[in-house]
Amino acid sequence: MASNGATPAQHDGHADEYKNHQFPPGPAAEGALVSSRQQYDEMHRESIADPDKFWGKIAEDFVWNKLWQNPVRRFNFDVRTGPVKIEWFVGAETNISYNCLDRHIEAGQGDRVAFYWEGNDLNEDCTVTYSQLLDQVCQLANYLKSVGVKRGSDVTIYMPMIPELPAAMLACARIGAVHSVVFAGFSADSLAGRILDSRPSVVLTASAVKRGAKPINLKGIVDSAIKKVEAQGHSISTVLVYDHALAAKRTDVAFVEGRDVWWQDAVPRQPTECPVEWMGAEEPLFKLYTSGSTGKPKGVEHTTAGYMVGASTTFKYVFDHRQSDIYWCTADCGWITGHSYVTYGPMLNGATQVLFEGVPTYPDAGRAWDIVDKYKVTLLYTAPTAIRALQSFGDKFVTQHSRKTLRILGTVGEPINPEAWKWYHEVVGEGRCPIVDTWWQTETGAHMITPLPGATTLKPGSATLPFFGVEPAVLSEKGEEMEGECEGYLVIKTAWPSCMRTLSGDHERFETTYFKVYPGYYFTGDGCRRDADGYYWLIGRVDDVINVSGHRIGTAEVEGALTQHPQCAEAAVVPVEHPIKGQGIYAYVTLMVGTEYPPPAQLKKELVATVREVIGPIATPDVIHWAPGLPKTRSGKIMRRILRKIASKEEDQLGDTSTLADPSVVQTLLSMRGQ
Ligand code: WTA
Numbered sequence: 174m175a176s177n178g179a180t181p182a183q184h185d186g187h188a189d190e191y192k193n194h195q196f197p198p199g200p201a202a203e204g205a206l207v208s209s210r211q212q213y214d215e216m217h218r219e220s221i222a223d224p225d226k227f228w229g230k231i232a233e234d235f236v237w238n239k240l241w242q243n244p245v246r247r248f249n250f251d252v253r254t255g256p257v258k259i260e261w262f263v264g265a266e267t268n269i270s271y272n273c274l275d276r277h278i279e280a281g282q283g284d285r286v287a288f289y290w291e292g293n294d295l296n297e298d299c300t301v302t303y304s305q306l307l308d309q310v311c312q313l314a315n316y317l318k319s320v321g322v323k324r325g326s327d328v329t330i331y332m333p334m335i336p337e338l339p340a341a342m343l344a345c346a347r348i349g350a351v352h353s354v355v356f357a358g359f360s361a362d363s364l365a366g367r368i369l370d371s372r373p374s375v376v377l378t379a380s381a382v383k384r385g386a387k388p389i390n391l392k393g394i395v396d397s398a399i400k401k402v403e404a405q406g407h408s409i410s411t412v413l414v415y416d417h418a419l420a421a422k423r424t425d426v427a428f429v430e431g432r433d434v435w436w437q438d439a440v441p442r443q444p445t446e447c448p449v450e451w452m453g454a455e456e457p458l459f460k461l462y463t464s465g466s467t468g469k470p471k472g473v474e475h476t477t478a479g480y481m482v483g484a485s486t487t488f489k490y491v492f493d494h495r496q497s498d499i500y501w502c503t504a505d506c507g508w509i510t511g512h513s514y515v516t517y518g519p520m521l522n523g524a525t526q527v528l529f530e531g532v533p534t535y536p537d538a539g540r541a542w543d544i545v546d547k548y549k550v551t552l553l554y555t556a557p558t559a560i561r562a563l564q565s566f567g568d569k570f571v572t573q574h575s576r577k578t579l580r581i582l583g584t585v586g587e588p589i590n591p592e593a594w595k596w597y598h599e600v601v602g603e604g605r606c607p608i609v610d611t612w613w614q615t616e617t618g619a620h621m622i623t624p625l626p627g628a629t630t631l632k633p634g635s636a637t638l639p640f641f642g643v644e645p646a647v648l649s650e651k652g653e654e655m656e657g658e659c660e661g662y663l664v665i666k667t668a669w670p671s672c673m674r675t676l677s678g679d680h681e682r683f684e685t686t687y688f689k690v691y692p693g694y695y696f697t698g699d700g701c702r703r704d705a706d707g708y709y710w711l712i713g714r715v716d717d718v719i720n721v722s723g724h725r726i727g728t729a730e731v732e733g734a735l736t737q738h739p740q741c742a743e744a745a746v747v748p749v750e751h752p753i754k755g756q757g758i759y760a761y762v763t764l765m766v767g768t769e770y771p772p773p774a775q776l777k778k779e780l781v782a783t784v785r786e787v788i789g790p791i792a793t794p795d796v797i798h799w800a801p802g803l804p805k806t807r808s809g810k811i812m813r814r815i816l817r818k819i820a821s822k823e824e825d826q827l828g829d830t831s832t833l834a835d836p837s838v839v840q841t842l843l844s845m846r847g848q
Pocket residue numbers: 463508509510584585586587588589610611612613614615616636697698699711712713714720723724725
């Protein structure tokens with residue numbers, strides 16, 4: 174079973190052995206929603222045996238304008254029997270913004286805190302209650318309507334982590350507009366590509382943001398993205414700009430007359446009431462772009478009712494959410510984790526959460542724990558890369574803080590190495606807090622394989638068992654389902670409520686990528702092992718996607734960016750193990766004919782700068798390795814296996830190189846290491 178390269182960082186032999194330890198729920202089972210393995214088993218069995226009954230009952234807790242018909246779901250997962258189509262809560266009408274806000278306020282919860290906002294710099298904070306948030310959402314929704322946004326319109330959001338970001342998502346959802354949040358760390362080129370794909374007429378942004386010590390000129394990035402978009406014949410009629418005075422002076426921001434509007438000038442004038450659009454269960458809620466193996470990022474589309482029920486139910490059970498909890502998810506709303514586990518899942522449950530604008534290492538590595546104590550955080554959800562980064566500063570930043578309120582710790586985005594698991598469990602959680610290692614994807618919309626804190630015995634590094642309604646299988650190279658203990662490709666056998674429905678404007682690519690690889694199954698792109706207890710251990714991507722700090726980057730995207738540099742003739746990118754990021758980006762670059770190797774050192778800097786400009790800083794290559802020639806087969810296919818081995822300094826395990834058109838390129842490549 175080949176994963177696409179680097180296994181997660183594993184340095185400590187003892188920690189590796191730690192994988193065999195088991196951690197039963199212990200006191201976490203007390204009062205938990207699911208408080209025993211037996212109860213989980215029963216509920217999972219019911220959810221698979223009669224999904225209509227199981228999900229129909231759960232859905233009764235939400236507010237519907239029109240109830241669904243029977244059966245609850247209708248789907249075809251098998252390309253051989255017709256187009257792939259997935260529908261849940263067929264015939265129903267609801268509104269997710271109503272369910273996130275109005276429903277709680279009507280139940281007398283309006284004064285509950287929705288967000289404790291913690292700014293980038295110390296001593297910048299504010300509190301927003303559910304009632305206050307509803308007012309803001311309605312005002313913004315009314316403003317959007319006033320500039321022509323309607324049910325079905327696309328709206329692009331490029332904003333920092335301020336309360337106005339989830340509010341913007343909820344305002345779109347309220348009036349049936351489809352939001353596309355672009356992480357405000359992507360470059361102007363990337364933003365332009367996403368705007369060109371979804372073609373909104375309105376863009377929401379902020380003047381600037383400070384991330385750590387670094388100011389980022391968001392409005393400037395939006396301006397240059399719009400120039401690129403206009404050059405392609407698409408125009409933006411309104412740019413609504415939040416004046417983020419903590420990060421930039423209003424007077425320093427360039428404005429385009431007639432197009433740009435200050436948020437604070439326009440939105441507060443609007444009425445604080447805005448009736449919702451009752452949306453069909455299968456009407457689109459949002460698009461979110463994510464990297465795939467080939468070509469440009471894919472616009473993953475989620476619809477209304479199934480996503481709502483999936484995001485809400487997973488949040489409730491996986492974090493065993495109680496009204497007394499203070500929840501903090503460190504993800505940005507620009508990623509799926511921020512969609513499902515900042516904006517929608519928690520708010521659907523009326524949760525109180527911390528929204529943090531900054532980075533956990535600024536002004537120092539104790540910031541995260543400072544926030545935990547300041548707000549008395551009980552549920553913390555973060556990524557292995559953040560855990561490793563904090564761990565690298567030593568324990569004292571953690572132990573200086575009390576952390577006694579912490580109850581459950583979550584992780585997401587990449588496999589967690591046992592060493593980081595152990596530190597999270599023993600140092601951060603003082604052995605008290607179960608760790609929920611949640612495996613899922615942008616495409617799945619919600620947690621798929623995950624422990625339940627009161628029910629599941631944990632094994633460090635395993636995402637453990639499927640959530641309700643999820644039926645995973647492991648396939649062999651030949652596509653045969655394997656039983657018992659095995660290792661292979663992770664697929665899903667049946668539709669779950671929050672499954673994506675299509676790719677923006679390209680249903681064929683949707684079918685090809687996810688349903689044609691192994692007909693009859695949803696193909697995840699991940700490799701996994703199942704142990705004798707039925708526990709799943711995720712191994713990593715099996716396609717050409719690199720998981721850098723829990724963010725997906727397509728090798729083809731980075732290669733495409735590199736070749737935009739005039740001196741780059743060809744590039745091949747592979748993952749390489751990285752102690753903090755999990756995987757790093759290792760790029761082999763062939764220069765234009767006639768260039769001498771190694772070229773002046775400056776060229777590496779230029780190539781790196783090109784990638785940052787074309788994609789964004791998250792795609793920064795860690796290594797540029799000069800490649801006077803790339804290892805290719807006689808038919809011209811690059812043998813990436815060889816490149817991965819050289820990148821991870823395992824050239825003694827190159828395997829068979831006899832099919833190379835020119836086997837001597839390997840020696841030349843090795844001689845270029847470190848040049
Ligand atoms: C990886 C993030 C191991 C996996 C929610 C998946 C994980 C990709 C885990 C999706 C985990 C996510 N253990 N691997 N707990 N969670 N992954 O779309 O490779 O940004 O396919 O969604 O991240 O990344 P995405």
